[in-house]
Amino acid sequence: xxxxxxxxxxxxxxxAARKELAxxxxxxxxxxxxxxxxxxxxxxxxxxxxxxxxVAELPEWQxxxxxxxxxxxxxxxxxDHYLLEFEANCTRHGGHVHWAADAxxxxxxxxxxxxxxxxxxxxKIKTMTSEEIGLNACLEEHGMHPLETDLAELIIQMGRDxxxxxxxxxxxxxxxxxxxxxxxxxHRPELSDEPEALAAAARDxxxxxxxxxxxxxxxxxxxxxxxxxxCIVESEGNGRMCLTLPDVLITIVGIEKVLPxxxxxxxxxxxxPRSATGERMNPYNSxxxxxxxxxxxxxxxxxxxxxxxxxxxxxDESRQTLRCIRCAACLNTCPVYHQTGGHAYxxxxxxxxxxxxxxxxxxxxxxQSLPYASSLCGACYEVCPVAINIPEVxxxxxxxxxxxxxxxxxxxxxLWNIAMKSAAFLMQDGSRxxxxxxxxxxxxxxxxxxxxxxxxxxGMLNGWTKTRDLPAxxxxxxxxxxxxxxxxxxxxxxxxxxxxxxxxx
Amino acid sequence: xTDDSRARILNRIAAALGRDSSxxxxxxxxxxxxxxxxxxxxxxxxxxxxxxxxVERLHEYDAACTRVATPADLPAAIAATLAARRLxxxxxxxxxxxxxxxxxxxFPAADSLSVHELDRVPGILTGCTVAIAExxxxxxxxxxxxxxRRHTLIPDFHLCVVLESQLVASVPLAFPRLVPDLPTTFxxxxxxxxxxxxxxxxxxxxxxxxxxxxxxx
Numbered sequence: 179x180x181x182x183x184x185x186x187x188x189x190x191x192x193x194a195a196r197k198e199l200a201x202x203x204x205x206x207x208x209x210x211x212x213x214x215x216x217x218x219x220x221x222x223x224x225x226x227x228x229x230x231x232x233v234a235e236l237p238e239w240q241x242x243x244x245x246x247x248x249x250x251x252x253x254x255x256x257x258d259h260y261l262l263e264f265e266a267n268c269t270r271h272g273g274h275v276h277w278a279a280d281a282x283x284x285x286x287x288x289x290x291x292x293x294x295x296x297x298x299x300x301x302k303i304k305t306m307t308s309e310e311i312g313l314n315a316c317l318e319e320h321g322m323h324p325l326e327t328d329l330a331e332l333i334i335q336m337g338r339d340x341x342x343x344x345x346x347x348x349x350x351x352x353x354x355x356x357x358x359x360x361x362x363x364x365h366r367p368e369l370s371d372e373p374e375a376l377a378a379a380a381r382d383x384x385x386x387x388x389x390x391x392x393x394x395x396x397x398x399x400x401x402x403x404x405x406x407x408x409c410i411v412e413s414e415g416n417g418r419m420c421l422t423l424p425d426v427l428i429t430i431v432g433i434e435k436v437l438p439x440x441x442x443x444x445x446x447x448x449x450x451p452r453s454a455t456g457e458r459m460n461p462y463n464s465x466x467x468x469x470x471x472x473x474x475x476x477x478x479x480x481x482x483x484x485x486x487x488x489x490x491x492x493x494d495e496s497r498q499t500l501r502c503i504r505c506a507a508c509l510n511t512c513p514v515y516h517q518t519g520g521h522a523y524x525x526x527x528x529x530x531x532x533x534x535x536x537x538x539x540x541x542x543x544x545x546q547s548l549p550y551a552s553s554l555c556g557a558c559y560e561v562c563p564v565a566i567n568i569p570e571v572x573x574x575x576x577x578x579x580x581x582x583x584x585x586x587x588x589x590x591x592x593l594w595n596i597a598m599k600s601a602a603f604l605m606q607d608g609s610r611x612x613x614x615x616x617x618x619x620x621x622x623x624x625x626x627x628x629x630x631x632x633x634x635x636x637g638m639l640n641g642w643t644k645t646r647d648l649p650a651x652x653x654x655x656x657x658x659x660x661x662x663x664x665x666x667x668x669x670x671x672x673x674x675x676x677x678x679x680x681x682x683x
Numbered sequence: 684x685t686d687d688s689r690a691r692i693l694n695r696i697a698a699a700l701g702r703d704s705s706x707x708x709x710x711x712x713x714x715x716x717x718x719x720x721x722x723x724x725x726x727x728x729x730x731x732x733x734x735x736x737x738v739e740r741l742h743e744y745d746a747a748c749t750r751v752a753t754p755a756d757l758p759a760a761i762a763a764t765l766a767a768r769r770l771x772x773x774x775x776x777x778x779x780x781x782x783x784x785x786x787x788x789x790f791p792a793a794d795s796l797s798v799h800e801l802d803r804v805p806g807i808l809t810g811c812t813v814a815i816a817e818x819x820x821x822x823x824x825x826x827x828x829x830x831x832r833r834h835t836l837i838p839d840f841h842l843c844v845v846l847e848s849q850l851v852a853s854v855p856l857a858f859p860r861l862v863p864d865l866p867t868t869f870x871x872x873x874x875x876x877x878x879x880x881x882x883x884x885x886x887x888x889x890x891x892x893x894x895x896x897x898x899x900x
Contacts, residue, residue: 217880224881238725248718256711258696271864277689329887330878346878353879373879377887384888389798389837405863415836415874415889422832423798433692438715440863444855445722447869455877458740459818459854462889463869464832470866473831484692492699 228456271468
């Protein structure tokens with residue numbers, strides 16, 4: 179089982195971030211741009227301010243957060259039970275439930291369901307699972323055109339871009355860039371860059387498609403076990419169009435998205451909108467079960483997608499990753515995401531949650547650099563509406579990656595491993611450390627510049643000083659100073675120097 | 684394929700959780716009942732009129748609202764709203780009480796209209812199941828007086844009657860009033876997007892105007 183498309187180019191984070199942070203687009207990073215960085219910072223600051231204001235309005239926020247965490251944790255502990263309950267109830271209401279162990283199976287199921295309808299065009303609602311299984315490319319290979327209907331996804335699709343955020347996928351685009359794109363792709367040279375005009379252009383462009391297209395594909399925010407229901411949270415109404423007008427609807431959803439009860443939405447319909455877009459409630463939430471008579475599609479399919487999720491349940495410490503409800507509050511608050519934007523994570527799931535989810539979806543066999551893409555400041559944990567302790571999981575995964583590397587011959591002989599092992603050897607024993615410090619004090623002399631910093635290191639160590647200076651070791655180490663001022667000899671003159679504050683030379 | 688996959692996924696989950704796949708947790712119900720729901724005791728807005736709060740929140744999210752003194756005043760209020768907006772008669776959801784409607788207007792029944800006809804009517808008139816003050820939301824459930832989901836989606840103008848007895852303070856108080864199996868739509872203001880530079884823009888694909896008539900009953 180290999181979820182082959184979650185991690186796009188198999189690019190390490192530091193390398194990808196360096197390209198994204200370059201001032202000009204390059205062949206490797208066509209979207210990297212200082213404009214992009216401004217857009218990302220601007221958008222995340224706006225969402226964060228709105229989120230903080232509407233969260234502060236609810237004195238019971240921490241109770242909601244605790245309940246949300248408890249409901250999601252409980253569901254994961256009984257995941258098979260709730261999936262079976264969902265399946266039974268969805269089927270009772272006329273829906274068809276399918277199970278896909280990996281991305282290839284999910285794509286195959288979609289093609290099989292579509293085959294008798296032979297659609298030329300298919301409406302799409304923003305769905306990360308579709309992105310995860312590479313569905314659009316697959317549909318096009320089979321002669322069908324997937325039409326993204328969420329405004330941001332439409333911008334991404336028309337610009338042949340990639341989403342950089344899973345709530346606001348085009349947040350790296352400014353209105354001017356969107357205007358130019360729409361003017362070209364919709365043949366509307368007169369279009370202004372007013373957001374209202376751009377939204378109206380999307381309305382005109384898609385309206386007839388909504389009224390006439392017979393098949394739609396969606397993701398889902400929640401599955402409800404006790405009613406067999408599906409809940410989709412959105413703003414524009416494109417979701418409602420796709421959920422109610424076509425004859426056939428296919429919903430592709432990760433197995434972890436189930437909730438025990440319809441009533442549990444009373445928690446998540448409060449925490450998700452406030453965390454995701456800083457609204458007390460987003461404009462539209464749709465909830466339905468199966469094929470409800472004349473109100474909606476005649477044929478409804480749910481594809482339950484595993485694709486690397488079930489093994490994550492086995493690890494008690496990182497299982498909490500699957501509580502995620504995809505609000506993206508952790509992206510908006512993350513100082514690393516602010517700098518690099520989403521593309522540097524090179525994954526469908528960017529930001530702090532992506533840094534822990536992506537490598538785990540690949541059984542830690544890919545994206546191993548992502549758990550290091552964090553300063554461990556903890557802001558992501560603070561804002562998480564289901565209290566995923568992301569820093570804890572990041573450290574846990576770093577440990578797993580190191581163990582994994584040490585278990586191979588090449589890894590155990592790597593410079594990094596030898597250096598860490600040597601450091602452990604030196605630090606285990608005072609006299610060894612003492613000798614090492616003295617050696618280093620002597621060895622550094624030719625490298626220390628007049629300001630007391632080392633600005634250049636040779637060989638492998640050069641990586642460190644390329645982007646920052648290293649303070650030189652002081653002439654007298656703390657241990658030497660302690661011995662000089664506190665040892666039996668120097669205790670004769672204790673008042674000469676009060677050693678209450680260690681001195682740094 | 685899907686049967687094999689079903690068994691494989693269920694086995695993988697059970698194995699990961701360290702149990703036998705046939706023992707799909709009879710303990711789930713007991714453990715679910717123990718989840719703390721302290722948020723339900725919160726009542727932040729107890730000192731305010733929930734009617735005032737609802738109206739304020741509707742306005743904040745670009746919806747219009749008119750207070751109506753009694754149900755008997757509804758026909759006049761509907762006629763006045765349509766006149767002020769220079770709108771011809773909207774379609775009406777089946778099950779909307781006859782006595783709400785102004786005399787002498789021929790309201791087309793939404794049920795009889797195709798999607799293309801719905802695209803051409805000037806609006807839609809419905810009731811709702813429950814409304815939530817704190818979030819400025821109205822909740823519609825498929826059926827009596829609330830139409831099918833497409834009826835409140837395709838027309839560009841949605842006129843919704845909310846009785847004060849349908850208004851609750853918070854999201855958790857709304858849930859006991861809903862029938863879980865029915866197609867349900869929470870509507871909070873007109874269709875909107877924030878996809879362009881995080882500016883909330885009114886009106887993308889759903890109705891660009893939402894007008895609530897809040898009736899004391």
